[in-house]
Amino acid sequence: MSTPVNLNTIRQAPKVLLHDHLDGGLRPQTVIDLARAAGYSELPHDDAAELERWFEAAADSGSLERYLETFAHTVAVMQTEEALARVAAECVEDLAADGVVYAEVRYAPELFQERGLTLDQVVQAVQDGFREGERRVAAAGGRVRIGTLLCAMRQNARSLEIAELAVRYRDADVVGFDIAGPEAGFPPTRNLDAFEYLRQQNAHFTIHAGEAFGLPSIWEAIQHCGAERLGHGVRIVDDIKVDEDGKAHLGRLASYVRDRRIPLEMCPSSNLQTGAATSMAEHPIGLLTKLRFRVTVNTDNRLMSHCTMSSEFAALHETFGYGWEDFQWFTVNAMKSAFIGFDERLELINDVIKPGYAALLA
Numbered sequence: 001m002s003t004p005v006n007l008n009t010i011r012q013a014p015k016v017l018l019h020d021h022l023d024g025g026l027r028p029q030t031v032i033d034l035a036r037a038a039g040y041s042e043l044p045h046d047d048a049a050e051l052e053r054w055f056e057a058a059a060d061s062g063s064l065e066r067y068l069e070t071f072a073h074t075v076a077v078m079q080t081e082e083a084l085a086r087v088a089a090e091c092v093e094d095l096a097a098d099g100v101v102y103a104e105v106r107y108a109p110e111l112f113q114e115r116g117l118t119l120d121q122v123v124q125a126v127q128d129g130f131r132e133g134e135r136r137v138a139a140a141g142g143r144v145r146i147g148t149l150l151c152a153m154r155q156n157a158r159s160l161e162i163a164e165l166a167v168r169y170r171d172a173d174v175v176g177f178d179i180a181g182p183e184a185g186f187p188p189t190r191n192l193d194a195f196e197y198l199r200q201q202n203a204h205f206t207i208h209a210g211e212a213f214g215l216p217s218i219w220e221a222i223q224h225c226g227a228e229r230l231g232h233g234v235r236i237v238d239d240i241k242v243d244e245d246g247k248a249h250l251g252r253l254a255s256y257v258r259d260r261r262i263p264l265e266m267c268p269s270s271n272l273q274t275g276a277a278t279s280m281a282e283h284p285i286g287l288l289t290k291l292r293f294r295v296t297v298n299t300d301n302r303l304m305s306h307c308t309m310s311s312e313f314a315a316l317h318e319t320f321g322y323g324w325e326d327f328q329w330f331t332v333n334a335m336k337s338a339f340i341g342f343d344e345r346l347e348l349i350n351d352v353i354k355p356g357y358a359a360l361l362a
């Protein structure tokens with residue numbers, strides 16, 4: 001008889017996370033500590049539990065723009081090398097404690113220059129923090145590997161510079177690039193020079209698309225920019241019609257995304273808060289999973305969405321009845337879609353993920 005599925009047992013299952021923002025995953029107490037150290041007095045609460053509730057409620061606004069406003073506080077307290085390294089190390093510990101065995105964690109270096117840090121100092125501080133976190137996890141007998149994605153913010157015009165930064169650190173575990181920030185009004189094609197540069201460098205990138213804007217954003221991200229994965233991508237369902245008898249008809253773009261196995265970095269809880277989906281039951285992940293798109297499950301922002309990889313899986317179990325086989329499928333999908341090398345992905349699938357789920361299914 002297989003292990004019953006609940007939050008505790010899900011924590012023990014090996015999980016892979018491709019879409020997690022460093023500045024969206026701070027521990028509430030760390031936000032408070034760092035604010036104190038920096039003399040930042042704008043926090044809405046100085047009690048960790050209240051602050052945690054505040055982030056979740058403020059992010060639960062129904063709009064991506066309002067959701068993004070909450071990052072003003074986390075970004076404000078991450079302006080020194082010490083703060084960046086601490087947040088990065090704690091991020092690794094928290095993911096490992098939740099049973100994540102591989103994660104790609106992203107952030108926008110350009111946001112951490114308010115106190116004079118150079119882009120290189122920002123990246124080096126975060127990489128130091130990630131390596132420190134991995135060492136602490138290994139010393140405690142755990143296993144986790146972190147790759148970094150550098151984001152450029154859509155509303156700024158620094159994407160080529162950030163793409164060059166990502167390539168400069170590609171041998172120091174920066175595994176790819178992304179664009180983030182408000183989607184409506186900032187089409188991905190504004191950053192074509194960055195994407196062209198990355199392709200010429202044989203570098204990897206994903207693009208936030210199809211979250212707060214629809215099919216044109218997804219189409220541009222894939223066909224003009226050359227994105228290998230889609231951040232969210234939920235609006236791809238606008239190109240799918242389902243008959244009354246349940247038969248699905250895919251348009252050209254949806255067919256392309258499915259047939260080319262383009263990974264969808266889906267983040268259910270975040271989508272409920274930004275209004276990209278109306279409820280868990282109606283979240284497009286149900287249909288897209290049924291149609292065997294390459295779906296992956298992610299947290300987006302663990303602080304703002306008050307979630308973990310395990311709580312996302314648990315919510316999907318409650319809503320759609322998914323069990324270990326489905327979780328293994330999401331996890332293998334994610335591992336196959338990661339930006340690290342093929343050998344390493346295969347090793348994680350064969351040595352960690354499959355044995356982990358086999359034990360839970362036995």
Ligand SMILES: O=c1[nH]cnc2c1ncn2[C@H]1C[C@H](O)[C@@H](CO)O1
Binds near residue numbers: 023
């Ligand atoms: O879901 C999101 N969509 C677009 N941008 C986002 C999302 N979550 C976080 N961000 C932004 C806010 C962060 O400051 C930035 C880099 O992590 O990315």
Ligand SMILES: [Zn+2]
Binds near residue numbers: 019021180208231300
């Ligand atoms: Zn995101």
